[in-house]
Amino acid sequence: MYDRLFAGVLLGLSGLLAWAATQLQVPFQYEPLGPKAFPIILAGLMAACAIWIMVKPSPNKWKPSRLVLVRITQALVLMFIYAWLFEPAGFIIATTVVGAVFAWMFGEKPLGSFIYALVMSVVSYFLLTSLLQLNVPAGMLFGG
Numbered sequence: 001m002y003d004r005l006f007a008g009v010l011l012g013l014s015g016l017l018a019w020a021a022t023q024l025q026v027p028f029q030y031e032p033l034g035p036k037a038f039p040i041i042l043a044g045l046m047a048a049c050a051i052w053i054m055v056k057p058s059p060n061k062w063k064p065s066r067l068v069l070v071r072i073t074q075a076l077v078l079m080f081i082y083a084w085l086f087e088p089a090g091f092i093i094a095t096t097v098v099g100a101v102f103a104w105m106f107g108e109k110p111l112g113s114f115i116y117a118l119v120m121s122v123v124s125y126f127l128l129t130s131l132l133q134l135n136v137p138a139g140m141l142f143g144g
Helices: 002-022 037-055 066-089 091-105 110-131
Strands: none
Touching: 002 037, 066 091, 091 110
């Protein structure tokens, strides 16, 4: 029952995402596919997954524990913090901070979490800007 309820909500969200993507208007094309492509592809994948869950729900009767619900809530708060930090702090700093906290939440030691997140964010930044030629915010620290 909960599977189908979740699938219905997911299907509704995928429709909202697709509608919001079609409303994006940019005065010039700065990427080969444009800003609408990724959200529309994501909405399609979300809709396909939602339909699959509706048609074939899981027989698993697992219910999340209190700890799992707390971790999910912490992860949601972290994602809001990431969205809030992304533009002003820039990709590298925001991704390092949030990535380190996520790694720490999953059991890594604080120093290891920070080093892993820093390396991941720097490598990702250069892959996104150089290889994919995407506009990723540099942030205040790097003159963005």
